Amino acid sequence: MKTTGDLPLQGVRVLELGQLIAGPFCARLLADFGADVIKVEPPGVGDPLRNWRQLRNGTSLWWHAQSRNKKSVAIDLRQEEGREIVRALAARADILVENFRPGTLEAWKLGYDDLSATNPGLVLVRVSGYGQTGPYRDRPGFGVIGESMGGLRYLTGEPGRLPVRVGVSIGDSLAALHGALGAMMALHQRARNGGRGQVVDVALYEAVFNLMESLVPEYEASGIVREPTGGALAGIAPSNAYHCADGVILIGGNGDGIFRRLMNCIGRTDLAERADLRSNAGRVAKREEIDEAIDAWTRERDTASVLESMDRAGVPAGRVYTVADIVKDPQYIAREMIAHHTAFDNETVAVPAVVPKLSDTPGHVRVRAPMLGEHTDEVLRDLGFPEGQIARWRESGVIQ
Numbered sequence: 091m092k093t094t095g096d097l098p099l100q101g102v103r104v105l106e107l108g109q110l111i112a113g114p115f116c117a118r119l120l121a122d123f124g125a126d127v128i129k130v131e132p133p134g135v136g137d138p139l140r141n142w143r144q145l146r147n148g149t150s151l152w153w154h155a156q157s158r159n160k161k162s163v164a165i166d167l168r169q170e171e172g173r174e175i176v177r178a179l180a181a182r183a184d185i186l187v188e189n190f191r192p193g194t195l196e197a198w199k200l201g202y203d204d205l206s207a208t209n210p211g212l213v214l215v216r217v218s219g220y221g222q223t224g225p226y227r228d229r230p231g232f233g234v235i236g237e238s239m240g241g242l243r244y245l246t247g248e249p250g251r252l253p254v255r256v257g258v259s260i261g262d263s264l265a266a267l268h269g270a271l272g273a274m275m276a277l278h279q280r281a282r283n284g285g286r287g288q289v290v291d292v293a294l295y296e297a298v299f300n301l302m303e304s305l306v307p308e309y310e311a312s313g314i315v316r317e318p319t320g321g322a323l324a325g326i327a328p329s330n331a332y333h334c335a336d337g338v339i340l341i342g343g344n345g346d347g348i349f350r351r352l353m354n355c356i357g358r359t360d361l362a363e364r365a366d367l368r369s370n371a372g373r374v375a376k377r378e379e380i381d382e383a384i385d386a387w388t389r390e391r392d393t394a395s396v397l398e399s400m401d402r403a404g405v406p407a408g409r410v411y412t413v414a415d416i417v418k419d420p421q422y423i424a425r426e427m428i429a430h431h432t433a434f435d436n437e438t439v440a441v442p443a444v445v446p447k448l449s450d451t452p453g454h455v456r457v458r459a460p461m462l463g464e465h466t467d468e469v470l471r472d473l474g475f476p477e478g479q480i481a482r483w484r485e486s487g488v489i490q
Contacts, residue, residue, distance in 0.1 A: 097124025098451045102277070105183040106130065106160070107167075107176070107200075109137045111233065111259050112217045112294065113189030114156050115266035120185065120273065121159035122444040123453035128179060128469055129157065129460070133164040133490035136462040147435040154433050155441040157459035163470070164463030164490035171488045173198050178473050180205045180212060185273050189217040192227045202289050212287040213276040215269045221293035231294055233261030240298025241305055248320040265297040326370060327377040328352070331410070332388040339393050341384060342406040344370060355403040356387040429455045434464075463490040 102125040106117040114129070114137065121127040131137050137157075142150045163179075166172040177200065180186055186205065188195060195201045202214045216222055219231015237243045237260060247253040272290035280287055308314045316324055321331035321340075328349070329342045343352035346368060353362035361383060366372040373380060388396050393409050400407035409415065416422055417440070429443040444453035466489050470480050483489045 096451055097453060098448065100124040102126065102185065103183045104128070105176070105179050105186045106188075107195075108187055108189040108217070110139050110142075110189075111156075111262035112265045112269070112292075113187050113215075114139065115263055116215060116217065116269035116273075117160065117187045118156055118158065119266065119270040120187075122455070123448075123451075125185070127160040128465070129160045129162050130165050130167070130176060130179075131162055131462060133166050133463065133487060136162075136164065140462070146437065146439075149433075149435065151439065154439040154459045158431075158441065158455050159457050160460060161465035161469060162460035162463055163466040165466075166488050167198060169486075169488050171483060171486075173200060175470070175473075175475075175483075175489070176200060177205070177208070179469070181208045182473075183209065183212060184277065185213045185215060187215045187217070187269065187273075191230060192216075192218050192222050206287060210287060211280055211285045213273055213280065213290065214287070215273050215290040215292065217265050217269050217292045217294070219294050221296065222289070222291045233259045233263075233265070233294055236261035236265065236294025236298050239295040241302045242298050245316060245318050245324070247318045249318055253318065261294050261298050264301065265292050265294045268292050268297045268300070322377065322381070325374060327373040328380045328384060330381055330384075332381070332385045334388050334391060334393045334396055336392045338410050339388060339396050340408050340410065341388075341400065343384075344373070346370070348405055349373065351403045352384070352400075352405045355399055355405065356384060358383050358387075431455055431458055433458050434461050466490060 099120055102120065104117055104120050104125045104127040106114060106127055106129040108114050108117065109131075117125075117127050117129065129137070137153075139156060140150055140153050142152055144151050165175050167176065180200070196204075202212075205214070206212050218227070219235060220226035220229055234243075234255065237255070240261070242260070243253045243255070245253075246256060269290060269292045272292060276288050276290055305316055308316065323329035323342075323344070326344045329340075329344045331338050331340050341352070343349050349367070350362045353359065361367055361380065367376060367380070391399075397407055397409065411419070417428055422428060425447075427443045428440050430438055430440050433439045439458075441455065444455065467480060470483075470489070471477075480489070
């Protein structure tokens with residue numbers, strides 16, 4: 091891979107006021123590609139994510155992935171002096187990322203009107219449950235609620251059973267991706283049109299809804315309400331999970347040519363040549379028959395032999411991976427998708443590597459996740475505050 095040594099967001103200053111997942115993940119995406127991210131945390135406790143899920147030496151392992159490439163300053167936003175420090179940081183920032191409930195920043199006089207008066211070029215990324223407007227704006231909203239209202243949760247699960255969650259905080263992550271994309275578009279607009287920033291308003295439910303494919307046009311045109319289909323792909327066949335002798339495999343044989351190759355591979359030339367199965371519409375009508383034929387063939391074979399057969403036939407297929415499969419898979423290894431570095435507890439931590447991969451200026455894990463308030467003094471000195479003032483703030487609990 092050819093690299094220039096630079097990072098694409100080098101020189102971009104980001105101030106992160108968020109907690110937990112959506113806001114911090116948005117800022118992490120920017121940090122991975124070179125943005126200088128300063129994360130503001132409450133003194134004493136820090137971001138609650140520091141204590142979520144599996145802990146090692148008192149700190150969440152998730153923290154090491156979510157907060158890499160960032161600096162931590164501990165500032166009490168409940169105190170006016172703490173908010174003054176944030177205003178000073180915002181005055182020098184290109185992007186501010188927050189995921190408080192709408193109105194919180196305004197109550198602190200840290201809203202866009204206040205901050206942009208000093209820094210007209212500021213881009214404010216606001217991630218919330220329902221957005222900054224509308225009748226639901228003041229409701230609390232987590233990613234799981236966004237997944238539900240966005241239409242995703244209704245479709246996950248088996249027909250006639252309770253819907254299930256995806257297994258990760260997909261609503262928060264989708265909102266973070268939209269926030270990072272919006273920030274990049276706003277910076278591009280700023281560069282083209284006189285240096286004025288703007289607000290990027292991301293609602294959790296809208297980020298999920300944006301990925302819901304043809305849900306709305308199908309309903310508006312024909313009154314069709316898409317229903318959960320378990321492991322199958324609604325309206326497209328065959329694409330499902332199938333039993334093997336030693337596990338489960340996914341096969342996507344839904345292209346016309348791919349379907350014929352799949353049927354020939356499993357010895358069902360009769361299905362490959364049937365006129366009513368030549369198009370997707372015909373296959374959807376006979377999905378159960380097709381799935382039974384595939385499943386009967388895969389059940390008699392182990393996953394390795396099924397994968398080998400599918401690969402020879404040019405049919406997309408794959409095992410259902412656990413994390414144990416991921417970390418030893420040769421494709422992951424070849425593309426260096428697991429990064430290792432030394433954490434602040436002096437132990438090695440493994441984290442997902444940076445995505446996407448850029449050919450000339452790839453992002454990478456430059457700096458480990460910080461301890462709470464590790465960079466408070468450094469950042470305040472850089473802002474020009476004298477040592478005596480920093481010491482007084484620390485004594486009064488404004489900073490840590």
